Amino acid sequence: MARDPDLVQKGFGLKAAVAGELAADYRSRLIEALRGRQGLLDLGPIKFHLAEEFGFCYGVDRAIDYAYEARRHFPDKTIYVTNEIIHNPFVNNRLREMGFRFFEDGHSISSIGEDDIVLLPAFGATVEQIDEIKKKRAVIVDTTCGSVMNVWKRVEYYGRDGYTSIVHGKHYHEETIATVSRALSEGGHYLVARNEPEAQMVIDYILGVGLDREAFLEKFGPVSSEGFDPDIHLEKIGVANQTTMLANESAKISVMLGAAVLKRDGHSENFREFDTICSATQDRQDAILKLGNRHPLDVILVIGGYNSSNTAHLCKIAGKFAPAYHIDGPEAILSGESIQHLEHGAAETVVATNWRPDNKPLRLGVTSGASTPNSIVAEVFSKVAALYGLDPMSFIGPEEGLEIVEV
Numbered sequence: 001m002a003r004d005p006d007l008v009q010k011g012f013g014l015k016a017a018v019a020g021e022l023a024a025d026y027r028s029r030l031i032e033a034l035r036g037r038q039g040l041l042d043l044g045p046i047k048f049h050l051a052e053e054f055g056f057c058y059g060v061d062r063a064i065d066y067a068y069e070a071r072r073h074f075p076d077k078t079i080y081v082t083n084e085i086i087h088n089p090f091v092n093n094r095l096r097e098m099g100f101r102f103f104e105d106g107h108s109i110s111s112i113g114e115d116d117i118v119l120l121p122a123f124g125a126t127v128e129q130i131d132e133i134k135k136k137r138a139v140i141v142d143t144t145c146g147s148v149m150n151v152w153k154r155v156e157y158y159g160r161d162g163y164t165s166i167v168h169g170k171h172y173h174e175e176t177i178a179t180v181s182r183a184l185s186e187g188g189h190y191l192v193a194r195n196e197p198e199a200q201m202v203i204d205y206i207l208g209v210g211l212d213r214e215a216f217l218e219k220f221g222p223v224s225s226e227g228f229d230p231d232i233h234l235e236k237i238g239v240a241n242q243t244t245m246l247a248n249e250s251a252k253i254s255v256m257l258g259a260a261v262l263k264r265d266g267h268s269e270n271f272r273e274f275d276t277i278c279s280a281t282q283d284r285q286d287a288i289l290k291l292g293n294r295h296p297l298d299v300i301l302v303i304g305g306y307n308s309s310n311t312a313h314l315c316k317i318a319g320k321f322a323p324a325y326h327i328d329g330p331e332a333i334l335s336g337e338s339i340q341h342l343e344h345g346a347a348e349t350v351v352a353t354n355w356r357p358d359n360k361p362l363r364l365g366v367t368s369g370a371s372t373p374n375s376i377v378a379e380v381f382s383k384v385a386a387l388y389g390l391d392p393m394s395f396i397g398p399e400e401g402l403e404i405v406e407v
């Protein structure tokens with residue numbers, strides 16, 4: 001795949017040329033200044049505590065950089081994006097403004113002409129989709145994150161060796177859909193387990209103490225490969241995961257499944273595992289744990305797109321320490337009393353009241369998902385500070401945060 005001349009898996013040598021534009025669109029002097037203050041911004045009536053690791057991960061940084069470079073390199077060409085490039089509405093809309101055409105806006109593979117460019121998002125695309133796009137002879141700019149590709153390699157290897165991939169993930173998430181397509185492409189099977197209770201059902205079946213075959217297929221048929229037979233395809237299993245799941249839950253599921261196979265067989269030859277949580281996800285999850293353990297907080301705001309899996313998981317962790325709200329940007333703060341947010345696992349946002357306790361100073365924890373621009377985080381700071389009649393930038397020195405923004 002990498003030798004295909006129409007498949008570009010790197011930038012166009014324009015990193016420096018687009019750096020200013022990227023900084024203007026997504027960076028924030030306020031947030032960069034906070035990095036130099038251990039994340040603390042004390043405005044008096046409100047104390048912001050920003051997590052040590054937050055926001056754009058290396059995969060997202062790279063995907064957006066490639067998109068901007070592609071636009072610059074092909075100024076007159078039509079560029080399609082097969083999905084959201086990342087799970088952040090602000091970034092996707094910015095690309096729309098730059099002329100990118102998204103499949104989710106009604107375009108499709110049939111829209112592509114051979115002079116066009118097709119951008120694959122950071123979480124990749126399925127084997128079939130890529131094959132179909134290649135037939136169009138368009139240039140493909142592949143921004144798939146290397147950490148996602150590592151999972152694919154693992155799953156392909158399981159498939160080649162006759163192991164069924166048990167993927168800890170969300171079966172409808174684009175990354176997981178792309179991942180399981182790799183198992184199929186190697187003639188393998190897969191089953192997606194969303195969480196520990198679902199993994200336990202698989203374990204119970206392996207040990208012969210759970211659902212009967214029919215009930216098992218009813219439960220897992222829709223999230224497993226066609227022709228999946230639990231009596232055959234749970235004999236040899238390999239574990240993988242969507243890169244943005246809760247790291248400790250993935251690790252636990254892997255240990256549980258390994259122990260079940262060992263108990264059933266008396267050996268571990270029929271079990272394979274590999275930690276496929278990406279380091280950026282791990283770092284952000286560790287950082288919110290650290291923030292919560294280190295500082296007493298009244299509220300935590302977790303900022304990211306509502307379809308961002310890693311943001312949802314950060315919010316779940318944050319909720320152990322204080323009321324935590326997953327919001328997608330400053331507009332979610334409706335007033336000093338009410339906030340629009342997404343509860344964990346819910347499909348629709350709800351409005352919570354009295355989100356801001358009136359003790360002073362308010363101790364507010366903040367973090368953001370791997371696809372959230374710092375500019376959005378800064379707008380949330382400003383919106384919250386405005387509730388107190390304050391401007392956070394007036395608390396930042398004239399030189400603070402400048403060196404990083406001016407790329």
Ligand code: SF4
Binds near residue numbers: 243244279280
């Ligand atoms: S969250 Fe991890 S796997 Fe996903 S794009 Fe970022 S670095 Fe890559």
